Amino acid sequence: MEIIDQIAMIPGRSWGSNVYVVGKGELALIDSGLTGDFKSHFIKDIESLGLDPRNIRKLVITHFHPDHIGGVLEVVDFCAADVMIHEIEAAYIEKKAGFNVQVKLKDGDIIQLGNMNFEVIHTPGHSPGSICLYNSEKRILFSGDTVFAYGVGRTDIPGGDIIELKKSIKKLTELDVEILLPGHDVPVIGNANENIKLDYSFVESLPDDY
Structure with a gap:
């Protein structure tokens, strides 16, 4: 489904992540879903x-969990x-997942996807190297598994940290976000600031040893 011009979402299959396609000519993907999904479904979806x-030139991974990196080798x-991921998680996936x-x-990098520039925001907590991507002009946030339309990423898994x-x-509540594009479930189109603020109110209410 097209979100806006230059951005389309392919909903995750089973427990796999959503995959976002950015651009019209030269393409970028945000995340890759589960192993097998790219060949069996996503090629046709695109x-x-x-x-x-065949015009995919960049593959940005929001974090190294299997439901987001499972299709990397198929895409490559x-x-x-080119595979792009936060430096904290790069060495791990090169060793464990077998791709370069x-x-x-790193936090603060600017990357061009389609005809838009996005700031890389390091958002640890769900995983050590989780990132979000923010375009201030169109107020778009790709949030990975940091925040969803109605919820936040789990921290009861290896590498999770509720305080982080x-x-x-x-930090995300300080952004002006109109469109929220999370790693799972539905996007938020319009006034996504409110969803992020509600997510923060929820997570802030949890004990630090949650």
């Missing part, structure tokens, strides 16, 4: 948008895209 998946084998990271991201998640989401 083609149904009138786009050529298909179109030789071409661009190791609270800090990260508080």
Whole structure:
């Protein structure tokens, strides 16, 4: 489904992540879903948008969990895209998942996706190297598993840290966000600031040893 011009969402299958397609000519993907989904479904999904998946040049991973990186090798084998992930998680996935990271991201980096520039925001908590991507001009936030339309990322998993998640989401409340594009479930189109503030109120109410 097209969100706005230059951005489309392919909903996650089963427990896999949403995948976002950015651009019209040269394409970028945000996350890759579960292993097998790219070849079995996402290629056709991208083609149904009138786009050529062979033109994917960038693959940005919001964090290293299997439901987001499962399709990386399939994407790279298909179109030789550059893999981009936060530097904290790059070494881990190169060793454990068996693929190379071409661009190791850090907080404050600016990356061009389609015809838009996005700021990389390091948002640890759900995982040590979780990132969000923010475009201030169109007030768009790709939030990975840091915040959702109605909820926040889990921290009861290896690498999770509730205190860090609270800090990260508080940082997101300071942004002007109209469109929230999370790693799972539905997007928020319009006044997404309110959803982020509600998410922060919820997570702030949790004990630090939650």
